[in-house]
Amino acid sequence: MPLPRVSDLTMTDFDSAALRGTAIIAHRMNRPGRWRLSLHTPSHRSTVNQIIKVVENGPPMLAVGTPPDAGRYAQSASEGVLAPGGHLRLQAPAGGSVFGQIYPADGDQPVWDSRALEPGDHYILLPMRPGRYRMANQHNAAHADLVIRYPDPRGLVAGRRLATDSVCVVAGDAFAPSHLSIDPGQPVAIEFTATRGQVVLTLVQADDGPSDLAEWRARHEATVLQAFMQRTRKTEI
Amino acid sequence: MADVSFELSEGAFKELFNRLYPTVPLPFDGSSSAGPIWLGVEGEVHVEGAGDIDFEDGNTFLLKELDLGWDKLVLRLGFDLPTVTIGKFCVFRFPDDTPFVGGDCFFEFPGGELFTGAPDIGPVKLNLNAIMPFIVSEISGRYSISLVKDGNFLKLHADVESLDVDPISINDTFNKLPGIIQAGVVSAAAIVVSKFPQVWLVDAALGILGFPSVTELLLDLLDIDDDVQEWLMDKLNFSIGLPNLIYQAIFDEVLKKSDLLEIKDPFQFVPEQTARLANFGGFTAPPPAGPTFTIPPTEALIVNPSATFDADHLKIAFDFGL
Numbered sequence: 001m002p003l004p005r006v007s008d009l010t011m012t013d014f015d016s017a018a019l020r021g022t023a024i025i026a027h028r029m030n031r032p033g034r035w036r037l038s039l040h041t042p043s044h045r046s047t048v049n050q051i052i053k054v055v056e057n058g059p060p061m062l063a064v065g066t067p068p069d070a071g072r073y074a075q076s077a078s079e080g081v082l083a084p085g086g087h088l089r090l091q092a093p094a095g096g097s098v099f100g101q102i103y104p105a106d107g108d109q110p111v112w113d114s115r116a117l118e119p120g121d122h123y124i125l126l127p128m129r130p131g132r133y134r135m136a137n138q139h140n141a142a143h144a145d146l147v148i149r150y151p152d153p154r155g156l157v158a159g160r161r162l163a164t165d166s167v168c169v170v171a172g173d174a175f176a177p178s179h180l181s182i183d184p185g186q187p188v189a190i191e192f193t194a195t196r197g198q199v200v201l202t203l204v205q206a207d208d209g210p211s212d213l214a215e216w217r218a219r220h221e222a223t224v225l226q227a228f229m230q231r232t233r234k235t236e237i
Numbered sequence: 238m239a240d241v242s243f244e245l246s247e248g249a250f251k252e253l254f255n256r257l258y259p260t261v262p263l264p265f266d267g268s269s270s271a272g273p274i275w276l277g278v279e280g281e282v283h284v285e286g287a288g289d290i291d292f293e294d295g296n297t298f299l300l301k302e303l304d305l306g307w308d309k310l311v312l313r314l315g316f317d318l319p320t321v322t323i324g325k326f327c328v329f330r331f332p333d334d335t336p337f338v339g340g341d342c343f344f345e346f347p348g349g350e351l352f353t354g355a356p357d358i359g360p361v362k363l364n365l366n367a368i369m370p371f372i373v374s375e376i377s378g379r380y381s382i383s384l385v386k387d388g389n390f391l392k393l394h395a396d397v398e399s400l401d402v403d404p405i406s407i408n409d410t411f412n413k414l415p416g417i418i419q420a421g422v423v424s425a426a427a428i429v430v431s432k433f434p435q436v437w438l439v440d441a442a443l444g445i446l447g448f449p450s451v452t453e454l455l456l457d458l459l460d461i462d463d464d465v466q467e468w469l470m471d472k473l474n475f476s477i478g479l480p481n482l483i484y485q486a487i488f489d490e491v492l493k494k495s496d497l498l499e500i501k502d503p504f505q506f507v508p509e510q511t512a513r514l515a516n517f518g519g520f521t522a523p524p525p526a527g528p529t530f531t532i533p534p535t536e537a538l539i540v541n542p543s544a545t546f547d548a549d550h551l552k553i554a555f556d557f558g559l
Binding site for chain 2: 008009010022024026059060061087089091122124126128129130150151152153154155156157161162164165166183184185186187189207208209217220221224225228229231232233
């Protein structure tokens with residue numbers, strides 16, 4: 001699977017029921033047995049069909065589609081093995097959007113559907129675009145506000161650095177916390193507890209930075225180049 | 238003692254040698270990458286002639302200086318921006334008390350990446366023609382001479398045995414270089430901005446890398462200390478291998494130019510003449526009519542030719558095969 005493209009980093013709408021871009025879903029599989037995972041496009045065309053054997057001594061993680069950075073737990077696309085309690089990692093192919101269903105290997109009724117995530121599931125996303133977002137669970141009234149701060153370079157000049165650690169949100173009857181403020185590049189990990197859910201994150205208002213930033217940028221460039229010239233010019237004797 | 242011998246002084250020999258030159262502009266092109274920087278050079282030089290020539294014992298002479306003229310010098314600069322990994326983190330770890338793998342991450346969120354693929358920016362072309370007058374290039378060579386029969390001529394050949402191209406250096410360029418480099422960085426920064434029209438994305442990537450501006454990122458990648466000339470010479474000579482490029486450009490051309498002088502062989506004492514009976518005189522007027530006839534040239538083959546250096550002279554000697 002190719003690495004995420006720049007367009008994936010500029011996404012402003014996220015939906016756990018239509019997995020795409022850099023977002024992933026972690027689903028824990030507890031019951032031993034043979035299962036079949038199908039990934040579908042929104043038009044219900046099946047893109048991946050994989051047998052999953054949940055057996056003792058299996059690995060703790062199975063990444064579907066073998067993303068390039070699945071590391072030592074990468075497995076083939078046709079069949080995979082997982083330990084009971086292990087986690088399935090779902091990610092959409094580049095440029096695509098998918099939802100997943102798990103069936104018993106010899107059954108046709110899904111036992112799990114990523115369009116309605118269950119307690120214990122995680123939906124992890126990487127919103128980058130600065131601005132104000134609204135997060136909502138389509139299965140209940142829970143909602144939250146998310147602000148992605150503009151990465152003002154003046155902060156860097158003043159010695160500040162962007163935060164890079166992940167932010168955790170618990171999705172129950174309400175989101176906790178319900179107000180978040182993060183820097184671009186901080187992933188948001190949503191854990192479902194005691195409720196089913198479909199999380200939708202939507203950009204409400206984009207933030208293109210302070211209005212005086214362009215003028216500051218021009219002045220700063222001139223200062224930087226002047227310093228370079230002064231540093232490298234030889235003093236005439 | 239040879240039938241014919243003559244000597245050429247070092248000065249006269251040098252004059253003769255320099256009639257082989259100058260050459261036409263000889264192009265060269267090369268590149269290399271070192272970390273985040275990709276450098277290329279395209280240029281043209283021509284050989285102007287010999288500087289100092291020293292005869293050596295036997296049949297070799299040392300060309301202490303082959304004068305090089307510069308016709309074009311362009312530096313190409315490209316940047317392979319460092320890959321920025323965004324948002325990668327460990328989601329689940331083994332419990333600390335798990336044997337062997339306790340605390341290890343087994344489920345990672347891969348995040349995203351910017352600036353994959355190389356080179357990302359450029360190449361930007363920096364015209365260094367303004368500093369060509371300040372370039373010092375030292376080329377020396379060792380030649381051997383020989384006399385070679387070639388058709389109806391005995392030719393004195395000067396064949397290059399080895400050429401040494403020293404790393405180039407630059408005299409003071411009167412501060413032209415910093416301005417040229419600055420212009421290149423500004424162009425490259427503009428390319429970055431054009432490739433990523435979302436200014437916020439550039440600011441985010443720069444923020445993660447720790448640079449307030451693209452210009453500062455590029456200057457950091459170039460890693461130029463206070464001596465720009467020294468930086469440029471290091472890149473041209475050792476990263477790109479400019480001396481080797483010049484060597485390859487001029488060697489074949491120098492190889493072609495080898496004939497210093499030629500002597501007709503057979504050697505003609507008296508050339509072919511056309512005569513009539515009347516030319517021989519002694520006849521009463523009117524001179525008798527008669528056919529025109531040709532007197533063949535008086536000539537002799539050259540044998541036992543030799544060309545050797547002797548202190549400050551080139552001695553050429555040969556016999557006639559009479």
